[in-house]
Amino acid sequence: MAKDLHVALVPYAGLGHLVPFFHLSLALAKAGIRVSLISTTRNIQRLPKLPSELSTFINLVAFPMPVLVGGSLPEGAEATFDISLDKEKDLRAAYDLLCHPFKQFIANESPNWIGVDIFPNWAIEIADNFHIPVFCFSVISAATMVFNGPPECMTGDGLKKVRPSPESLTSPPPWVNFPSSVAVRRGPEANAYYYLFFNGGMGERVGKILKSCKVVAIRSCKEIEGEYLEVLSKILQKPVIPVGWLFPPNQPRGRDYGEEWLKTFNWLDQQKPKSVVFVGFGSTCKLSKDQVHEIAYGLELSNLPFLWSLIIKPDEQEDILPPSFINNTAGRGLVCRGWAPQVEILANPAIGGSLFHAGWGSFIENLLYAHRLIVMPMVYDQIFNARLLVDKGLAVQVEQNEDGLFTRHAIAVSLRQAMVSEEGNQIGLKAAEAAAAAAVVNHPTLHQGHYIIEFVQYLKNGIATQN
Template structure:
């Protein structure tokens, strides 16, 4: 079928119910609509859409819409609608959320029938989505929002458990392997996430989109293609651009940064859905203090600890001792603008994939302190690329203040920083050169299905 340049192509997006998944789907939607006449529907639960809608500029209102997916809650009374998201979800309810997501398949089938999209783009966890689309003759493409390194390790582990992964720089330490293996255990209707991943990949049309760039993951893209028997199409870093409006919080942080020397500040943030334990906060605080480096530290508390004050969790006298050298921001900070500021010389990060890509895109070296899920693999990739250094822990996975201080100083103060900084800037420039080419390639690949 030949499509007119002017004919609108309708795409339905179904991300997993986590901000770290919904955000890349939203950014991909923006990129697609800027390249061709796409009309995109993003489908998620009301609680997720409430938080994501403000992040969409009015200029996209004619081409990106939101569709509510209602999960059953009468059958799962422990999971009221405000828990239909991973944000603030108590960990013991994660399996219930996955079960509720699976139970919403009939509702999703009705959405497909109503919208009649030309194409479905879906995430790693609902194998029923492409099956339902197929029944209505709608082609489907899987979109992987994690790194190609992590996905290829995971698929390799599932398909060839007795064969060593061919890239020795990507590995798990003993204390991390346990958490990684837990990802493969049954969690929803007796089906484990590993099986979900394989089913989702198998049901994708002959391509799979991955949120990455060949500039940083070419060999893992190639390896993953061989494992899955499908063409892997990088979509680029999909880093969210800063919103235009300024807020008071942003203004005073920028004024503080303007007074600091070039590349002398570390920005410290562990994402929107991971919360440090009191022991981790204490070690990190002492590490920052010992490093004698200026810092901006974003601290967040879980919803159930709303009302807790920052002063309650920091070591006694910490704020007085660091004085003007450091600032603590509770809740939210203008991360994109902070990372782009010339005074910032390092990002102390948990290495969530979006944070890694944002740091690389900003040319800021990473001080990696991975916590769980895909983060240890992303931290190894950062070191392999030369874009940062990882803070090593004890054999039990305990964070130590001396190690935190040592790595911060290596990246921001000592002679080694020049090499790390140079590599981070080189990766930034090369990844930027590929962005338009990669998204144009995505559009070309998707056009074959409509």
């Protein structure tokens, strides 16, 4: 029976990974499956409170963050939120040391399945030792996974044959058999991704997991990524099961975030419906001073109402905004420093558009409210998500100059294109259609809809076959 199943989940140490794994835990628990969600102490503390009715099904397992000898992680750093991009290699190395307490946990608990993220490849050997099947849960888009390709093309001779250089990443790979613009651009973008993913060790990690797992579960839907899901199953030669969007289960709470946020929401309540652009680049993409200035001037030039959640690099000064920006946009926009209650902001009737990095989680949160999207991809899978959303008619992408940089003029043009042009109206219609479809197939009273039900059935059948 489903209630007898026990699944151990191992997300990577990034909020964009932890939170979807938490939402998957809730969805599985609603279906009667017992879940152990494993991370470090501080990261577990960052998760939302468990719904009381599911607390008996979910065990939040908190291991102390291992100390990396010779590393240079800041004190208390346990997630990508806590560090700059140049420290992420050390974070991954420290996170890999969780393999030791994880192995002991598996020996003690003997779960029926282990669900791993795309980075903790050390979980594969442990699962093999205890003869426990593994599924990979991908929190990135199917389009990104299809672009990265099958394991045999991520490293070694297979990589050299299909992707011999950064330039080879500037067009869709040969296994994409339908019109697509999901690829990187020339110059810095191509070089950065090539040497980070394919030559930087990530491809080897991801490839090991994809090669060894029994099935890939993916936070997506056929309604948006149907063709990519089909190709992904074909190139991996194993089942690929979308589990739906896994929307946040708790709709926006009361405004209990403090006096400053109360003032912010009061300001939002006074704006016209669908008139305000929310600007947010998440916890991983901490903006430099130059990037902040271009965005600020772009917002100023656009003449649109905005709410900006601003997170900057740790070594940047607090006075990072242009001196005249606050005065020039007074009454038309607000800037909020640090963390923001993004889901509640996006749910406000005044929000009509979102300027963001095209992170998959942020896209899903926007999809829930049918916002017009303006995308400025910075790193990693954001590049591919942006192309996908433009292809689907759901977004406008800010153009980059020859150096790959986003300028104030391009930002202003894209903002107005999405918010006040006829093309923007068409994006709004497409977004509304996508949101309506998502609401049907991810209905929360149906354990997040038919997608999660199909995945649960696969897990049950897999255990029945082994027995």
